[in-house]
Amino acid sequence: MPPFLDIFFLQQLLNGLSVGLVYALVAIGFTLIFGVLNVVNFAHGEIYMLGAYAGLVAIATFAPPFAIVLLLVAASGALLGFGLERIAFKPFRRFRDEASLKSKAVREATLMSSLAVSIVVREVTEKGFGADMQIVPPAFRLQEPIFLGELVVIDGQLWILGAAILMYAALQYVLFRTDVGLSIRAIASNPLGAQMVGINVDRTVIATFAIGSLMGAIAGILIGLYLADITPHMGFGPGVKAFVAMVMGGLNSIPGAVVCAIFLGVMEAVATEFIAQGWSELVAYTFLVITLVFFPTGLFGAGRERV
Amino acid sequence: MSRGSLTWAALAVALFVVIPLALSLAGSGYAFRVVATVLIFAILSVSMHLIMGVGGLFSLGHGAFYGIGAYAAALLSTKAGLPFVATLPLAGLAAALLGALVALPTMRLVSIYFAVATLGIGQMIFVTLLNWVDFTGGPLGIRGIPPPSLFGLDLSDALGTYMVCAAITAFTVLVAHRCGHGYYGNALRALREDDQCAGAMGIDTVRLKIEVFSIACFLAGLAGALWSHTTGFISPNDFAFPISILILAMVVVGGLGSLPGALIGAALLILLPELLRPVGDVRQIAVGAVMFGCILFLPKGLFGEVSALAFARRQLGAAWTTPDGRLAGWR
Numbered sequence: 208m209p210p211f212l213d214i215f216f217l218q219q220l221l222n223g224l225s226v227g228l229v230y231a232l233v234a235i236g237f238t239l240i241f242g243v244l245n246v247v248n249f250a251h252g253e254i255y256m257l258g259a260y261a262g263l264v265a266i267a268t269f270a271p272p273f274a275i276v277l278l279l280v281a282a283s284g285a286l287l288g289f290g291l292e293r294i295a296f297k298p299f300r301r302f303r304d305e306a307s308l309k310s311k312a313v314r315e316a317t318l319m320s321s322l323a324v325s326i327v328v329r330e331v332t333e334k335g336f337g338a339d340m341q342i343v344p345p346a347f348r349l350q351e352p353i354f355l356g357e358l359v360v361i362d363g364q365l366w367i368l369g370a371a372i373l374m375y376a377a378l379q380y381v382l383f384r385t386d387v388g389l390s391i392r393a394i395a396s397n398p399l400g401a402q403m404v405g406i407n408v409d410r411t412v413i414a415t416f417a418i419g420s421l422m423g424a425i426a427g428i429l430i431g432l433y434l435a436d437i438t439p440h441m442g443f444g445p446g447v448k449a450f451v452a453m454v455m456g457g458l459n460s461i462p463g464a465v466v467c468a469i470f471l472g473v474m475e476a477v478a479t480e481f482i483a484q485g486w487s488e489l490v491a492y493t494f495l496v497i498t499l500v501f502f503p504t505g506l507f508g509a510g511r512e513r514v
Numbered sequence: 515m516s517r518g519s520l521t522w523a524a525l526a527v528a529l530f531v532v533i534p535l536a537l538s539l540a541g542s543g544y545a546f547r548v549v550a551t552v553l554i555f556a557i558l559s560v561s562m563h564l565i566m567g568v569g570g571l572f573s574l575g576h577g578a579f580y581g582i583g584a585y586a587a588a589l590l591s592t593k594a595g596l597p598f599v600a601t602l603p604l605a606g607l608a609a610a611l612l613g614a615l616v617a618l619p620t621m622r623l624v625s626i627y628f629a630v631a632t633l634g635i636g637q638m639i640f641v642t643l644l645n646w647v648d649f650t651g652g653p654l655g656i657r658g659i660p661p662p663s664l665f666g667l668d669l670s671d672a673l674g675t676y677m678v679c680a681a682i683t684a685f686t687v688l689v690a691h692r693c694g695h696g697y698y699g700n701a702l703r704a705l706r707e708d709d710q711c712a713g714a715m716g717i718d719t720v721r722l723k724i725e726v727f728s729i730a731c732f733l734a735g736l737a738g739a740l741w742s743h744t745t746g747f748i749s750p751n752d753f754a755f756p757i758s759i760l761i762l763a764m765v766v767v768g769g770l771g772s773l774p775g776a777l778i779g780a781a782l783l784i785l786l787p788e789l790l791r792p793v794g795d796v797r798q799i800a801v802g803a804v805m806f807g808c809i810l811f812l813p814k815g816l817f818g819e820v821s822a823l824a825f826a827r828r829q830l831g832a833a834w835t836t837p838d839g840r841l842a843g844w845r
Contacts, residue, residue, distance in 0.1 A: 247626055298810055315572060318626065319766060320809045322759065326802030334799070443755070447637070454630060485645040492641070495634040499627055500619045 227472020252446025258424025284424025518831015570706025575636020581753025583738025609735025655749025769815020
């Protein structure tokens, strides 16, 4: 056995895997929204952050059972996705002809409007709750260690694993077995054609945002309780990592994004074995730039027009 | 005297005589400091205007090149003891060199992919500034950067600082005017609209993009050097992602592709949070709200590109005139 492959290294791998699963949960929503609208939703990290805050507010006010907290967070995530779509994306979908659907100006307008909304949301949250870390009541923290021989698994990691598997399966079910999923896939493949065969584009886009944001919000509360670290700025890191995973995975491929997100999390954990904590941030960005320069279609993507 | 040179003279008088006179009469160092910040950000937004407004390259990492300039100036003056006249151009060159290095592999990407690549590179630079403690001082930053001086002439007081910033801003505006309002600018605007088509017309798109990106990074480096010399203290957070967004917002609010718009955007987004100071620290909220409002209600910006080009041709003398006095094409 090579010398670094000891129990600490395995422990790091395990922690990296759970971080990667969180990135994957964020990346699923991100990729779903990108796949349908072909625009980047910069406010996805803020949905993740607000999901954590929504759960925290529920816990602080009436301390419901954990399952109810998750349900409330899911509901508020879906609601936030709906609101986000109405505010930042709907006003720019008034042009429906093919030229403007493909035009740079419209795409960049939604990019910038979601960026602007994300700034306002983050700063208003900071004004409302303060910039400091929120205190999570100990009873709700997902930090119970479970010993497996020499390895330590935290129960939060198991929750994250369970949530990731469950939501991935649910998403596949929705996408491939329901009418909503059918219309989502139709619009993702050809928005104009979907409209011509009578699919309600507006409603489908809202559904997409609701599903994607619901997943982001659940990821936010789980990681918030697992790390007991809820701040207004918590969304930026995972948001960017999810973005990197999406680009690496080939933009329209949800399985690709999930695989790449897990890979990123593990690579970051492995990197901390060899370099200082602060520098491990570089890992994701390095992968991003390498992917864009050398594999512009992503690692799992099919061909697309132009990058 | 032609109309163009009259307008330029009026602008120069306003920048170098009227504004400093008014600020001196107002008699507060605070007002001078705010206006110097406006000028530094005007340089940044004008350089961003060249990349994004004219060249159509969506950069989300411009603050990092500003940071490179600031750190280059700070390290050259504190560790190597070079004077301001040397650190200023060297900081610009450092940023331009890095900009060209970044541009070489990424220029073949278009729109959002280029934006993401610059976001990644900007964050890489930020993480390096933050963690390379031996060289950059890490999160504590660099202290005791000497104030600007010119051949023994001390410019550390409020008026001197203002004059230095104003002179560099004027230089930046002239560079952007020459690059943006002419054949060169037409080529850039062509590749912004459709780079494949521009390439088919015989424009070397990749070379042009690398050139304009390097020029803009040079200007951002100058702004960084000014920032570090006029404040005397820098830390990585002065050049983090929100600053890139602030610069982007200035260009968007002013109007993409409009040089006067970039100046107006810089002034608005620096002065507005200062005016709102009694309400509390709402800088970021104001930036986000103004940007969102502009995208939604004024997609062309406060001073749109068409009126900006008409202004440049008519008032700045950037067009040929026919014998009967009508405007005909770019000079």
